[in-house]
Amino acid sequence: METRDLSRIDLNLLIALQVMLEECNVSRAAERLFITQPAMSKTLSRLREVFDDPLFTRSSHGMRPTPRALDLAAELETVLQGIQHLLAGHDFDPSVYRGEVTIAISEYIGVWLLPPLIHRLSFLAPRLTVRTITRVEHQLDQLALGELDLAVHIKHARYGDEFLCEAMGGAKPVLLAREAHPLTGQPSSWDNILRYPIMRLYMADMEELEFIQTRDSITRRLETVQEMQGGFETSHLMTAIEVLRNTDHLMPAPPFLMGNPTLAYKIQALELPPDVDYSIEYMLVRHRRTENSPLHNWLWQQILDVRAELREKLASAAPPGSR
Secondary structure (H helix, E strand, C coil), X not given: CCCCCHHHCCHHHHHHHHHHHHHCCHHHHHHHHCCCHHHHHHHHHHHHHHHCCCCEEEECCEEEECHHHHHHHHHHHHHHHHHHHHHHCCCCCCCCCCEEEEXXXXXXXXXXXXXXXXXXXXXXXXXXXXEEECCCCCHHHHHHHCCCCEEEEECECCCCCCEEEEEEEEECCEEEEECCCCCCCCCCCHHHHCCCCEEEECCCCHHHEHHHHCCCCHHHXXXXXXXXXXXXXXXXXXXXXXXXXXXXXXXXXXXXXXXXXXXXXCEEXXXXXXXXXCCEEEXXXXXXXXXXXXXXXXHHHHHHHHHHHHHHHHHHHCCHHHC
């Protein structure tokens, strides 16, 4: 866009031109604009200079617009209404909104959160396209650059002031294993775990995650297991589950995966050793550049509402003694 010509004019001149076109009289235009007649005459002179045209000429019937002024009149009202709409903003209606949002989300939490979220959005915002990415590095940078709209990930050790964050919940990890795994019924100890290979589901920004910063992190312990027994890493949850069903691999994971019947089929959750006494927390994150975006604010709230519904279902399904 060429902005040099635009810099020569201000909005007040366009408003004055619109009033002059409606009144074709300097005195009445001045009254409507709450300025003096000499000031209005000076404004008209500036308009003539900007548009290089007299714009209005005197006749026996008063001031008459020139052909150039009539051409401007055909577009000026629309332009001013557009500026007014731009300044005022508009009401966001998800039912008719067309657009796309991109969300980075780990498969661990995606398999729990996305089915009810997409079900909800299909009714409330049927024309909204939601694109999710499970494997994306430097997510905070991507949010700042606008490459991502939202991220739902394992809590990072640090977030700058430019990010808005909301806790999504967390849980102490468990070890997933196939049914009838040799560890079934055995004491939960690192000595026993050391005998079997470890499988890990890919986690973005691994070095930035809060639980990685924890002393005696489970990740460091499992790395020791992997050095001794080997292991397997994948970015595909269903692949990981199928490998678990057919091998003696063990995989650390949040316990809520066992709430999905498809994933839990022929899979069991084994407790980690007692020295693993912390939870892995998940966060919903966006950049402050979206703070005044009706779409982002609305979608943010939808995610939080789904989170609340899922928590309520988990609480109602839990045994009475565990609530």
